[in-house]
Amino acid sequence: MIFRDILLQLVIGTCFLPRLWNSGFHQNEPLSPKDDEKWFKQLEVFWIDYSPTRRWEWCKGYGQPVFGKDLTSKLIERVSFSEKGSNNKGIFTLQTDYTVGSGENVRTYPKQTVIAKLINHRLEARAACEVWALNHFGLLIEAGRITAEAQDTVGVIVMHKQPGKPLHDVEEWNTALDLIYRWIQEKGVVHADFDPDNVLVDIARNKETNAIRLEHFAIVDFGSPGVWLRRKVPSEQTFTTWFNARWDFLWEEVIEKLGHAPDPKQEQKTQRRRLRKIDY
Template identity: 25%
Template sequence: MLFGNTLQLLVGFLFVTSINANSDTERIAKFNRNMNRPWIIKDAIGNPVCPGSHQNEIVYKKNLTKKLGAIKLLSNVGKNSEGVYTFPPGVDYEINGEKVPGDSLVVKLVHMDSDYDSCEAEILHRIGSLRDHGKLWKEANFGSDAEDSPSSSPSGSNSGSDSGSDSVEWLDYGVLVMNKAKGKSLSQYEWWKQLSEPQKKELVEKTLVDIKNKVYDFLKTQQLLYADLNLDNILVETETDSVHGIHSFKEAHLVDFGFPGIFTVRKIPEPEEFDSWFYEQFNFYSADLRKAQNWREFSGTQLVADSESSGAGKRLSNLNHDAGTGGTGQAKKQRQRRRGKLRMIED
């Protein structure tokens, strides 16, 4: 009997594993098809064709080690970088003789192990976010503690520890000093977990509409396609009514313009074609979130329908307020204006 139960559990486990494997395979195949649209340019091995590539030695030439000795780790998330850093409060950064408040900047350290790593500097320059760039000598694998600052080798060369028994490896990283984007990723807000499922979905949908417009505008003005549509790469500004604990969407911003998330295009797709690509791309990156929240895939037409059926146009609350309860004076004025317009049409 015990053997029979064990066999059933094993068969069940293998069956579920097989389903998940097939699901992942289909999801990846769908992603590849989406990125193989005829208007997206890639090289022979499928990498992005981006401006400024093969320029690492030029872009990351100026040594910024001494200027960046005080930076603190902000986030070590990222496959192609050592992490994103910020300056301590009150520390300024000098750019072309001008002192810029450190809290308005972030610093990204790039591994420089790809010929495409120089692309990010060119792209940030195009969108007006790049403030400085160069290189930094830094202890290898540093960055596990957000409160620590990077150790910098004074001589810019390999050195040993004080005891002389252990060697310390120093590596050369590319440096990108850029304007700090406003907002946070949704999961970083303390009140995010307290929101109901409809409230979370409303906030994601409003974020998607804003980001979709920004990506399409970037595509039209720069002929570059932002493809790394991970929610961690989308910072959201919100407006908060501290009295009622209500949070409403304000604006969304893209971050991380590095390899391999930017592609060039042969032509600008029509809005309908772009919308299809955009939501397919986001659905791939948001698979875990949608599964956790039991959401179906997002689409442009779905946003309107869901807004009407689930009350997605209502204000967000992180306390004990129902999504459809209350409303600010501004919201009431907006409703009154809409009713006024309807009466004018009827008259």
């Protein structure tokens, strides 16, 4: 239960992209053809309004003329926030507060709460779906066009910046990676069983914002077959690649549970099993 709650808080606090592990602005590569096919195939269920013959064009808002308003003067003082993402030309923060409307309807948003996303020309029709979705969820400020580098006119979406960071960027994620790598170097063993039941955290919740902060992280359960002698110390890059793949594999069950209410009886069984497994 606690892991589901933590992950939901962390993921909801970032901007979704097609895969959970690349949530926020963490995605820097397009899906492979195989993954792309699987991603769409999973939408072919009776309760989702989706057409497999019109994959991209079926989303709500597709091709709508939402990028006509000139926002160039309002976004001159922008700073690069992230260049990652195959579907955009960069994410930017602002150096000045952002104002929309006029007269009695004027509204100003503090600069630290706003981000602007530049859109590739060839993807503007699809990006109109994002404009619709952001507006539907109350996250859109406005959309339009700006004259960017080399007099290139591109679409732009101005939206509310969400708190938090991608799961792979949280301190505890890096702590897990560093801890296991240090064990490999200093203890000569590999802990390969860091599944959700074996990752313990202390959390604190802000009563005003309801935000969750992870305060402490520990890996437990050193029983067979989770711990192995290492033959040699891998390079940091080699280890990181292995760790990321291993984490995604061991935490796959968490993704499957995110959309389902937990079974109280199963939660009790899991808790009892977790208590039996803890071995310091």
